[in-house]
Amino acid sequence: MSSNNNKEEPKKPAAAPPAKPSTTKTTAPAKPATPAAAKPPAPAAPKPAAAAPPPKKEPEPPAFEKGLVDEIKKKFGDSIKTVFIRPLRIKIQVEPRDITEVATFLRDSMGFDHAESVTGTDYPKDGQIEVTYHLGSYSRDDLGAQVLSLTTRTNRDDARLPTLINVYKSVEYHERETFEMLGVYFDGHPRNERFLLPEDWADIPPLRKDFRIKGR
Amino acid sequence: MTSLEDKFEESKRLGLQIVKESEEDRLMTLSIGPQHPGSGHFRFTIKVDGDYIVYCDPDPGYVHRGEEKMSEYRNFIQNIPHLERPVIHDSTNITYAYSLAVEELVGIEVPRRGQYIRAIASELNRQVYTLYWLAIYGIFLGHSTMFMWPTGDRELFIDLLEALTGARVTHAFNIPGGVRNDTPDGFKDRCIRQVRYFEKRLKEYEDIFYNNPLFRQRTEQVGVLTKEDAIKLGVAGSVLRASGIPYDIRKAEPYDIYNEIDFKVQYMKTGDSFARSYVPFLDMKESCHIIEQLLDKMPQSGEVRAKLQPNPKGPPGEAYRRVESGRGALGYHIISDGTPKPYRVKISVGSFRNMLALPFLLVGQKLADMPSVYWSLNYWPVEADR
Numbered sequence: 001m002s003s004n005n006n007k008e009e010p011k012k013p014a015a016a017p018p019a020k021p022s023t024t025k026t027t028a029p030a031k032p033a034t035p036a037a038a039k040p041p042a043p044a045a046p047k048p049a050a051a052a053p054p055p056k057k058e059p060e061p062p063a064f065e066k067g068l069v070d071e072i073k074k075k076f077g078d079s080i081k082t083v084f085i086r087p088l089r090i091k092i093q094v095e096p097r098d099i100t101e102v103a104t105f106l107r108d109s110m111g112f113d114h115a116e117s118v119t120g121t122d123y124p125k126d127g128q129i130e131v132t133y134h135l136g137s138y139s140r141d142d143l144g145a146q147v148l149s150l151t152t153r154t155n156r157d158d159a160r161l162p163t164l165i166n167v168y169k170s171v172e173y174h175e176r177e178t179f180e181m182l183g184v185y186f187d188g189h190p191r192n193e194r195f196l197l198p199e200d201w202a203d204i205p206p207l208r209k210d211f212r213i214k215g216r
Numbered sequence: 217m218t219s220l221e222d223k224f225e226e227s228k229r230l231g232l233q234i235v236k237e238s239e240e241d242r243l244m245t246l247s248i249g250p251q252h253p254g255s256g257h258f259r260f261t262i263k264v265d266g267d268y269i270v271y272c273d274p275d276p277g278y279v280h281r282g283e284e285k286m287s288e289y290r291n292f293i294q295n296i297p298h299l300e301r302p303v304i305h306d307s308t309n310i311t312y313a314y315s316l317a318v319e320e321l322v323g324i325e326v327p328r329r330g331q332y333i334r335a336i337a338s339e340l341n342r343q344v345y346t347l348y349w350l351a352i353y354g355i356f357l358g359h360s361t362m363f364m365w366p367t368g369d370r371e372l373f374i375d376l377l378e379a380l381t382g383a384r385v386t387h388a389f390n391i392p393g394g395v396r397n398d399t400p401d402g403f404k405d406r407c408i409r410q411v412r413y414f415e416k417r418l419k420e421y422e423d424i425f426y427n428n429p430l431f432r433q434r435t436e437q438v439g440v441l442t443k444e445d446a447i448k449l450g451v452a453g454s455v456l457r458a459s460g461i462p463y464d465i466r467k468a469e470p471y472d473i474y475n476e477i478d479f480k481v482q483y484m485k486t487g488d489s490f491a492r493s494y495v496p497f498l499d500m501k502e503s504c505h506i507i508e509q510l511l512d513k514m515p516q517s518g519e520v521r522a523k524l525q526p527n528p529k530g531p532p533g534e535a536y537r538r539v540e541s542g543r544g545a546l547g548y549h550i551i552s553d554g555t556p557k558p559y560r561v562k563i564s565v566g567s568f569r570n571m572l573a574l575p576f577l578l579v580g581q582k583l584a585d586m587p588s589v590y591w592s593l594n595y596w597p598v599e600a601d602r
Binding site: 088089091113114115116117119121122132134138139144145147149168169170172173174177181195196197198206207211213 | 446456461538545547560569602
């Protein structure tokens with residue numbers, strides 16, 4: 001099976017990466033510091049929203065999505081920070097103290113009725129962890145393709161956020177996973193406890209950047 | 217006649233060790249899995265009071281492999297083979313969303329023929345997955361024929377995929393920029409022939425399984441998930457569509473060439489185990505039409521993948537792309553910091569979302585209904601664990 005595989009794919013994209021890894025791999029042990037240094041600018045970029053990534057896409061934010069953001073902004077004003085507005089994708093950032101209120105508004109008035117996933121991303125350079133709720137809608141047809149990323153950031157050393165379980169029941173397991181993978185404690189969540197990891201796991205949360213896979 | 221109380225008094229007087237049963241004694245804790253033949257690599261603890269389930273707590277993680285962490289150590293291309301491990305039976309779909317997200321980050325345009333071949337491969341792979349799922353559902357309910365037929369007919373699609381990709385199960389066929397290779401000679405005729413044969417078989421599936429009064433009794437009105445609850449729990453895929461919500465990513469947010477394809481989103485309104493098991497069947501039927509259309513509309517010649525730089529990378533940014541897999545919406549959220557390796561990869565899978573419905577539906581059911589509810593959730597433990 002695999003020999004057949006190899007026969008058919010001596011073409012570039014498949015062949016090239018195996019060549020590359022050797023270079024990346026040799027530099028890898030030394031590199032971790034540099035990527036870490038290089039990485040944060042990416043997350044930091046969203047703040048000066050017009051800086052790095054947007055220029056090509058930002059010029060004309062799609063009307064429908066912009067309308068949605070305007071509606072949220074009308075209600076909450078400057079406490080909502082728009083990170084980007086792209087076709088079908090919106091990302092807004094709020095302070096942890098506002099998140100429950102904003103989520104309730106999104107659910108009740110905007111029609112975002114469920115959370116698809118909850119993602120945590122560690123930004124050691126900023127000393128923060130960003131938690132993203134991907135919200136979608138089943139009940140409103142025009143929102144079917146939209147995914148609204150509701151994000152908030154918390155201090156990395158004392159990562160605590162209010163839970164959204166009372167607004168979106170669907171975040172229950174996702175938040176629990178975020179707790180164990182990134183060590184973000186969700187205040188009010190009934191079970192901030194072990195979920196996917198082994199019961200005897202005794203290390204730092206594995207999706208934090210300072211956790212390294214053994215031997216890497 | 218002596219009352220029960222008197223009897224206990226009497227027994228005490230005689231020095232007999234007869235004790236009354238307390239409330240807690242009536243509850244029995246059962247551990248389903250992780251070695252249960254039907255559960256997959258997944259355990260859930262239930263408590264039963266007599267015949268009825270009064271408590272259920274899922275305990276996933278037996279096949280957690282840290283796919284998300286592993287992705288951060290490999291570049292965008294190296295990530296493909298290991299990212300398909302969570303669902304090897306649906307490996308084309310699980311790498312589809314990944315490829316779409318990387319294409320968005322790196323800025324690659326996929327040639328039209330590549331888009332068609334991709335869609336064909338993913339439809340074929342969805343059939344493979346659904347047949348596998350159906351086979352386990354069949355044997356889980358004690359219907360051996362329904363284990364053997366889908367397992368046998370699955371070979372039709374596996375053979376087609378083998379001809380197309382070179383591998384039977386783990387294809388690593390979708391890559392950012394298109395697909396790995398072009399269709400072999402005579403693929404279209406062979407594909408149409410086998411798909412048409414399969415359509416005839418589906419009729420027989422319906423007769424022997426779905427119209428079987430025993431199967432119907434075990435599934436109809438069992439584990440009903442209402443529309444409102446389905447939305448609240450945020451379930452995905454066939455579970456959602458069985459509860460009366462016609463939501464399919466292929467329709468809601470058409471990717472690649474799906475907006476050129478004419479198909480209907482299959483859904484039912486009853487929300488019971490029967491609906492949840494019948495919707496994937498309807499999907500298989502519809503998928504046959506989609507495959508035929510795709511083969512007809514596919515450009516006869518052209519590139520199947522865009523040229524990639526050796527170690528592709530894009531500007532810092534993030535992308536969230538979804539496809540409809542065999543188990544519902546499957547999304548990748550990839551954050552890139554401008555290097556060839558992703559900074560963070562989050563895989564949002566239908567199985568993980570549908571797991572929330574398990575305790576919700578099982579509590580209050582009879583233990584004998586557990587298999588028909590559990591496996592109707594289209595839950596794939598390995599995918600949920602990632």
